[in-house]
Amino acid sequence: MAIVEVTVVPLGTAEPGLSKYVAGCQEILEQEEKIEYQLTPMGTIIEGDLELIFALIKKMHHHPFEQGALRVTTSIKIDERRDKKASMKQKLGSVHDKLES
Amino acid sequence: MAIVEVTVVPLGTAEPGLSKYVAGCQEILEQEEKIEYQLTPMGTIIEGDLELIFALIKKMHHHPFEQGALRVTTSIKIDERRDKKASMKQKLGSVHDKLES
Amino acid sequence: MAIVEVTVVPLGTAEPGLSKYVAGCQEILEQEEKIEYQLTPMGTIIEGDLELIFALIKKMHHHPFEQGALRVTTSIKIDERRDKKASMKQKLGSVHDKLES
Amino acid sequence: MAIVEVTVVPLGTAEPGLSKYVAGCQEILEQEEKIEYQLTPMGTIIEGDLELIFALIKKMHHHPFEQGALRVTTSIKIDERRDKKASMKQKLGSVHDKLES
Numbered sequence: 357m358a359i360v361e362v363t364v365v366p367l368g369t370a371e372p373g374l375s376k377y378v379a380g381c382q383e384i385l386e387q388e389e390k391i392e393y394q395l396t397p398m399g400t401i402i403e404g405d406l407e408l409i410f411a412l413i414k415k416m417h418h419h420p421f422e423q424g425a426l427r428v429t430t431s432i433k434i435d436e437r438r439d440k441k442a443s444m445k446q447k448l449g450s451v452h453d454k455l456e457s
Numbered sequence: 458m459a460i461v462e463v464t465v466v467p468l469g470t471a472e473p474g475l476s477k478y479v480a481g482c483q484e485i486l487e488q489e490e491k492i493e494y495q496l497t498p499m500g501t502i503i504e505g506d507l508e509l510i511f512a513l514i515k516k517m518h519h520h521p522f523e524q525g526a527l528r529v530t531t532s533i534k535i536d537e538r539r540d541k542k543a544s545m546k547q548k549l550g551s552v553h554d555k556l557e558s
Numbered sequence: 559m560a561i562v563e564v565t566v567v568p569l570g571t572a573e574p575g576l577s578k579y580v581a582g583c584q585e586i587l588e589q590e591e592k593i594e595y596q597l598t599p600m601g602t603i604i605e606g607d608l609e610l611i612f613a614l615i616k617k618m619h620h621h622p623f624e625q626g627a628l629r630v631t632t633s634i635k636i637d638e639r640r641d642k643k644a645s646m647k648q649k650l651g652s653v654h655d656k657l658e659s
Numbered sequence: 660m661a662i663v664e665v666t667v668v669p670l671g672t673a674e675p676g677l678s679k680y681v682a683g684c685q686e687i688l689e690q691e692e693k694i695e696y697q698l699t700p701m702g703t704i705i706e707g708d709l710e711l712i713f714a715l716i717k718k719m720h721h722h723p724f725e726q727g728a729l730r731v732t733t734s735i736k737i738d739e740r741r742d743k744k745a746s747m748k749q750k751l752g753s754v755h756d757k758l759e760s
Contacts, residue, residue: 430635433499507717
């Protein structure tokens with residue numbers, strides 16, 4: 357299991373706002389029950405099986421092309437631990453514990 | 458005004474958990490009233506004056522060295538619009554509006 | 559065809575130098591004839607079929623675990639154009655043309 | 660001294676090609692003698708004093724706005740070691756040594 361942040365950005369779209377593309381990518385994630393995900397102001401963070409997440413990211417990367425974009429840049433950051441089970445919740449909890457002590 | 462995501466990662470720390478360094482960086486941000494910020498499972502997103510944010514990021518990048526780290530990698534992503542006032546809240550709201558319509 | 563930058567970083571490796579892991583990832587790429595790639599001081603840039611590149615990145619991400627790492631972060635940036643054939647060489651050439659004119 | 664990769668990307672520019680903005684950013688770097696830098700197909704890697712590099716990145720980030728862009732995203736990755744002097748050349752050399760042995 358891994359935690360992955362992904363940001364899909366079409367270039368040369370004539371207008372600077374990109375929320376319709378972001379919304380389209382969210383709809384791709386909504387259809388997949390086996391992952392957890394959260395939208396942040398700078399991307400989307402997904403938790404789940406890495407193989408499955410890669411398949412979803414491919415769909416997200418292709419989405420703006422289907423909407424007419426000519427160029428897409430997609431940034432992905434994978435964080436995977438094998439010494440313990442890491443989740444989005446556990447990572448945040450671990451920082452909060454340190455802040456309180 | 459800009460929205461900036463920052464992730465500070467010390468390398469070669471002997472143990473894979475990094476939450477104590479993340480907590481130290483949060484404490485730097487807590488002391489600055491003129492910004493908004495939120496911790497995510499993959500970094501920290503800061504909203505405010507870009508000049509001020511750069512000054513804070515320098516402090517965050519130096520923090521792990523003060524704790525004994527020998528090597529630090531810091532990733533920063535700036536998103537700045539000048540056609541309209543963009544905030545973390547407005548960016549999320551814009552996507553949610555598209556998802557509901 | 560796409561151009562993709564990838565950086566694989568094991569965390570908690572006791573020593574700050576990571577070149578042996580980088581070398582291991584280069585050996586994975588050397589075995590694949592259908593791509594072009596170049597090592598930079600900050601990552602590796604690969605040009606080729608996106609599906610094939612994803613398969614290679616999975617192998618690169620797994621490599622440090624096989625060497626004993628407990629946590630690995632992998633950053634990936636995809637740049638894909640569908641309006642024209644883009645290559646690493648063409649991208650650099652296009653900037654140099656602008657600089658000379 | 661640090662090694663820093665930076666990529667400046669204007670959004671909503673009507674056309675997908677961005678080489679004129681990249682060229683403009685290179686001209687900013689050309690004027691500064693105290694740094695080393697190299698253009699890659701995915702960004703620019705700069706080596707030098709971190710304080711100076713931050714000042715240059717601010718200029719690079721502002722450049723597309725001066726050319727009429729309404730939104731700019733700038734990605735920065737800092738790699739700083741304090742246990743030994745790291746340079747772009749030394750990092751590449753270290754990997755090549757491992758590959759040859």
